[in-house]
Amino acid sequence: MKSINEVFSPLKLEMTQSNAVLYKTALLKQEIIVFLIKHERATIAELAQATKTSIPKINETVTELIEDGLVLDYGKIVNGVGRKPNIYGLNPDCAYFVSVEANRHHMNIAIINFAEEITLIKKDIPFILENTPASFDTLCSLVEDFIQESGYERSKFAGLGLNLTGRINHDTGNSYSYFNFHGKPLSTVLAERFSISAYIENDTRAMAFGEYAKGIVKTEKNILFINLDEGIGMGIIINGVLYSGKSGYAGEFGHMPFLNNDLLCHCGKKGCLETEASGLALIQQMKTAISKGVSTLLTDTVPDLEQLKLQDIVTAALRDDMLSIDLISQAGGKIGKGIAILLNLFNPELVILGGKIARSGSLIMLPVLSAINKYSLSLVNTDTQFKTSQLDDTAGLLGTSLLIRNRLLGI
Structure with missing residues (x-):
């Protein structure tokens, strides 16, 4: 063999x-x-x-x-x-791919076979994503431990993929937001570290491709995937091809500056959509409301507000917590207005909402659709389908493994 x-x-x-x-x-x-x-x-x-x-x-x-x-x-x-x-x-077992997704507060790692099946997965591994050597070493140690514990022969791995938030150029293998201190492409560093061919991708683009190839998409070829998580990102698929832009920066939907505020975004600019509608913004808004005495289930379920997470707000909303529902609805209105602009520009067949906020289902979808109807051309928005992610937190893991496989085969 x-x-x-x-x-x-x-x-x-x-x-x-x-x-x-x-x-x-x-x-x-x-x-x-x-x-x-x-x-x-x-x-x-x-x-x-x-x-x-x-x-x-x-x-x-x-x-x-x-x-x-x-x-x-x-x-x-x-x-x-x-x-x-x-x-x-x-032969599903002829080759395997290691897919790694590094989020701000945790990691997900999976092994996926050549037939696009997840054979082993570990979710919500505690991890703090920072642009430091210590954070990178921790990531590598966690991945190495996972590979060792899997029992798979290293020679069977055809590639390793790492999904990161921020600016990524997958063609050159460079990450410009995290782990950019090695003096050479991050993909090269990973390949040397693990002795496996390595590939890096923006997390939202990987999710978009995973959903396109294995998720909710049927015959549609022109798709926008909106990642509603702690940040807000977008994956673009045009004529069945993942679009990254000239240098891999396409899809920075969360940094569209159409909000009239003086809130400083982490990108260094003001008025970005993320400053009021991202998961991080929701967390801050919830903390502010609680400090003012507004009633919420989270007062009992999360006694220490410093430990408040986005999933806590989504869970509370699904349990009919009015404050959580109200904050998600307000964010949905702003997100919908942004999507209305995208519809007028792209005229996609399908828009998919993914990420933790999308887990709230109709609580986010209804205000999004209301704003879309209000701000986009009727002829355009009636020409587009709107759905939530089917793969949820496995979309990016599957997406990056398929991108590695396609690159390996030249397809």
Whole structure:
């Protein structure tokens, strides 16, 4: 058996006269794997037709892929009459990906197989995200412990992906908000640290792609994913392709400066949407209201206000806490006004709300939709669907593993 990186290593070089056969064989194997990713199962005849290759050559190449450990023979088709052909599909265990999501106060880590299935996951690992060497070392230690405890052979990992908030250029591997003190791309540092090919992505973009590939999306190709968490971010998918912008900074929805206030955002500017409608803003607004004596369930459930978290407010709202509902509703109105602007600009087929605030369901969706109806063109907003995330806190983990796989296969 070969690792997936070995199988496709000829494609990393330019085709020359001396390596032409190896290169073309690797290219055909790539086409077969991509077809099986999209269609799950196929016969030799179907693969030959899809790749415009002779049946003997496809037979030979599929046999090699079975020997490489990437493809499995799933036996003969049961239905139909006449001679039954064998069907082939991906070997889910031919390669694995380590997906890491670092949030401000915790981490999620998962191992995902080649067939897009989560085989092991650990959520809400205590962690403080800071742009310091100590925070980075803690992250690496937690990931290393997870890998060691998983029992998987390191050679089976085809890639490691790290999702971070802030400005990320996944093409260069640079993070400009966190862990930017190494003097070289963060992806390179991670690859050297773990001896696994590494990839970094903005957390919201990874969530958007995960939801697009494995979540609530059906046939839609033009999608906006709004991440409503402690911050506010946006993932953009245009014609089925994740859009990152020139340098990876696209989607800074939370920093649209249309609020008339003097509140200083953490980005250094004033009037950003995040200053009044983000999860961090909700936490501060709740603390202020409680200090003024406003009644809320949180007075009993969270005695120490310094420990108040966004999820506490969402949970209280779902338990009919009027203050929590009111704060979420106010935030929803402002978020909806911002989305109205996006609808007029992008005219998307689908808008997905994700993140912790989206877990409040109709409590956030209704004020968002009300504001959209008020501020966007009727012809545009009636042309768009609005849904909440189906994958919730696994969207980013799945998204980054799929992005690694697609990059590995050149798709």
